[in-house]
Amino acid sequence: xxxxxxxxxxxxxxxxxxxxxxxxxxxxxxxxxxxxxxxxxxxxxxxxxxxxxxxxxxxxxxxxxxxxxxxxxxxxxxxxxxxxxxxxxxxxxxxxxxxxxxxxxxxxxxxxxxxxxxxxxxxxxxxxxxxxxxxxxxxxxxxxxxxxxxxxxxxxxxxxxxxxxxxxxxxxxxxxxxxxxxxxxxxxxxxxxxxxxxxxxxxxxxxxxxxxxxxxxxxxxxxxxxxxxxxxxxxxxxxxxxxxxxxxxxxxxxxxxxxxxxxxxxxxxxxxxxxxxxxxxxxxxxxxxxxxxxxxxxxxxxxxxxxxxxxxxxxxxxxxxxxxx
Amino acid sequence: xxxxxxxxxxxxxxxxxxxxxxxxxxxxxxxxxxxxxxxxxxxxxxxxxxxxxxxxxxxxxxxxxxxxxxxxxxxxxxxxxxxxxxxxxxxxxxxxxxxxxxxxxxxxxxxxxxxxxxxxxxxxxxxxxxxxxxxxxxxxxxxxxxxxxxxxxxxxxxxxxxxxxxxxxxxxxxxxxxxxxxxxxxxxxxxxxxxxxxxxxxxxxxxxxxxxxxxxxxxxxxxxxxxxxxxxxxxxxxxxxxxxxxxxxxxxxxxxxxxxxxxxxxxxxxxxxxxxxxxxxxxxxxxxxxxxxxxxxxxxxxxxxxxxxxxxxxxxxxxxxxxxxx
Ligand SMILES: Cc1ncc(C[n+]2csc(CCOP(=O)(O)OP(=O)(O)O)c2C)c(N)n1
Ligand SMILES: [Mg+2]
Numbered sequence: 001x002x003x004x005x006x007x008x009x010x011x012x013x014x015x016x017x018x019x020x021x022x023x024x025x026x027x028x029x030x031x032x033x034x035x036x037x038x039x040x041x042x043x044x045x046x047x048x049x050x051x052x053x054x055x056x057x058x059x060x061x062x063x064x065x066x067x068x069x070x071x072x073x074x075x076x077x078x079x080x081x082x083x084x085x086x087x088x089x090x091x092x093x094x095x096x097x098x099x100x101x102x103x104x105x106x107x108x109x110x111x112x113x114x115x116x117x118x119x120x121x122x123x124x125x126x127x128x129x130x131x132x133x134x135x136x137x138x139x140x141x142x143x144x145x146x147x148x149x150x151x152x153x154x155x156x157x158x159x160x161x162x163x164x165x166x167x168x169x170x171x172x173x174x175x176x177x178x179x180x181x182x183x184x185x186x187x188x189x190x191x192x193x194x195x196x197x198x199x200x201x202x203x204x205x206x207x208x209x210x211x212x213x214x215x216x217x218x219x220x221x222x223x224x225x226x227x228x229x230x231x232x233x234x235x236x237x238x239x240x241x242x243x244x245x246x247x248x249x250x251x252x253x254x255x256x257x258x259x260x261x262x263x264x265x266x267x268x269x270x271x272x273x274x275x276x277x278x279x280x281x282x283x284x285x286x287x288x289x290x291x292x293x294x295x296x297x298x299x300x301x302x303x304x305x306x307x308x309x310x311x312x313x314x315x316x317x318x319x320x321x322x323x324x325x
Numbered sequence: 326x327x328x329x330x331x332x333x334x335x336x337x338x339x340x341x342x343x344x345x346x347x348x349x350x351x352x353x354x355x356x357x358x359x360x361x362x363x364x365x366x367x368x369x370x371x372x373x374x375x376x377x378x379x380x381x382x383x384x385x386x387x388x389x390x391x392x393x394x395x396x397x398x399x400x401x402x403x404x405x406x407x408x409x410x411x412x413x414x415x416x417x418x419x420x421x422x423x424x425x426x427x428x429x430x431x432x433x434x435x436x437x438x439x440x441x442x443x444x445x446x447x448x449x450x451x452x453x454x455x456x457x458x459x460x461x462x463x464x465x466x467x468x469x470x471x472x473x474x475x476x477x478x479x480x481x482x483x484x485x486x487x488x489x490x491x492x493x494x495x496x497x498x499x500x501x502x503x504x505x506x507x508x509x510x511x512x513x514x515x516x517x518x519x520x521x522x523x524x525x526x527x528x529x530x531x532x533x534x535x536x537x538x539x540x541x542x543x544x545x546x547x548x549x550x551x552x553x554x555x556x557x558x559x560x561x562x563x564x565x566x567x568x569x570x571x572x573x574x575x576x577x578x579x580x581x582x583x584x585x586x587x588x589x590x591x592x593x594x595x596x597x598x599x600x601x602x603x604x605x606x607x608x609x610x611x612x613x614x615x616x617x618x619x620x621x622x623x624x625x626x627x628x629x630x631x632x633x634x635x636x637x638x639x640x641x642x643x644x645x646x647x648x649x650x651x
Contacts, residue, residue: 023457023458025457051457055484056480056483056484056487058480058481058483058484059480060446060476060477060480061445061446061449061450061477061480061481061484062484063446064443064445064446064447064449064450064477065446065447065449065450065453065484066450067446067447067450068385068387068435068446068447068448068449068450068451068452068453068454068464069450069451069453069454069457070450070454071385071430071435071447071450071451071454072385072450072451072454072455072458072462072464073454073458074453074454074457074458076450076453076454091440091443091477092443092446095439095440095443096438096440096443096446096447100428100436101641101642101643101644102421102641102642103418103421103422103426103428103436104417104418104421104422104426104428104430104436105416105417105418105419105420105421105422105641106419106640106641107418107428107429107430107431108430109644140642141642143643163644163645164644164645165643165644165645165646
């Protein structure tokens, strides 16, 4: 095992796969010369200049061209500059990429990846802080991976680069510099397999991305008070690993769902609803959903902190669930 | 005239095939046999046929909501097309797409498109993929005058220009975008003028003159294959029929439309071929009967085909789905 950062893991995955598969190439804004706005491609600087390049600021054609390139046999990896800007080219994704295979009765292989940073960081304010994965879970037709560790980004991206369906990958800005263990030998992580980041028996916390780490911090604090969280990192949202969540709830009988995206109609609502449909009898308390307050992200650090969920929300929710027991 | 007789006849035949298909589709729609809605290519046939005559089989196109003509001219099978219009399981898209989403990736048709301007970025991507692969193919984007006012058009031309992609942009200026007159919604007299902004060649031609479409496209295709980058071709034509079948067409009067029945491309080309003695009236009648027969068979194929099973609605979203309920 070696210890590397999230962006190093991302970079070495792309490098290894580009060496293996000559149809892979990657483009977007500010990646070729600068290695990505948050350094995601820093370790790729100077490598494969013909296959890693910068584009004009033209989101609709950046995303839409990935579809065309895939249909002629290539495997494009397109970086979206900030998840927020997905909205400026959204038709290429929701109306074209997500539908063309279905509309054409199953023709073609759409091996393409859209990936890039999302999430709150550093007073980036309302147009540079969004997490919008729920939208892509809602519109059928794209698989969603949201890795929280160097190990997970590598294994999930490898799987994505060998699959034949479109994949969108959200990488929280706060994760790029985080370090973690990555094996020397090759490994793949299948889609739809959650990872229990911390076993526990009192409360199940279903989470992803930055909130995995917040939930782990909360778990540490709560341990001192005798409350044991089981932290489940879904890792992929489409498909999501219902079996692992249900099994955990059968054990803990309590469920918290924690995400950074807005609480209202966030993906936590989908999970909560599924669990009450399929594991109602195992629940000893109402499910608690944690998410951002339902406003655009404000600029002031004071306001940003108020709106954004963190470990404190998990601690509070856990105590509430354990009250009177 | 330095075309072979056989070539000229093949162009004429292909235009007739499209016309007959469209006339049949119109009638079937009016008879209530085809669900949804359809947009006819009648009067614009010279563009699809002229362009496709300049392409190889392994070149790519993206089409539009008015896409039957592109599909037929690229070698589409009219039985499978008709079955798709009927929503039958034997159709090109197994009944999941209908008129506006007909595609056959195996012959390079990367889809009609229900989104105005939606095909342009896809064609640019095909061009980018071709460049990365290093083959000599080209990609053609068909799009309307209305589509030339979308952001997708402007992004696509700039993108294709800066990367010198082998893409040919074929603007079918039929003078209307739905109920809107193009003149009243478009900043330029000639859409090809917009090529200047993107530093690529732009040319306006008579889209009802098939040989002019063919020659202009041939030149653009040659440039694209020789790594000379994209071209914008504006083919001026006229949408003789309503925007869709059943369009009450309150936005224009009949005298305007009737003028264009005189200038429609098949009539013009037919006269030329008669003058040149490439065809005589008897041969023209035989061609006409041949396609009447083919269309009849396509309708029979569609009508005899089974409906999809309701639960077929749940297939074809992903390739690797291993039974997961997405
Ligand atoms: C993005 C988008 N906006 C509006 C429509 C509705 N619509 C369908 S066809 C059409 C007119 C398109 O005009 P043009 O591009 O000139 O093509 P034409 O129909 O004349 O062939 C409109 C407005 C649509 N399908 N997509
Ligand atoms: Mg038009």
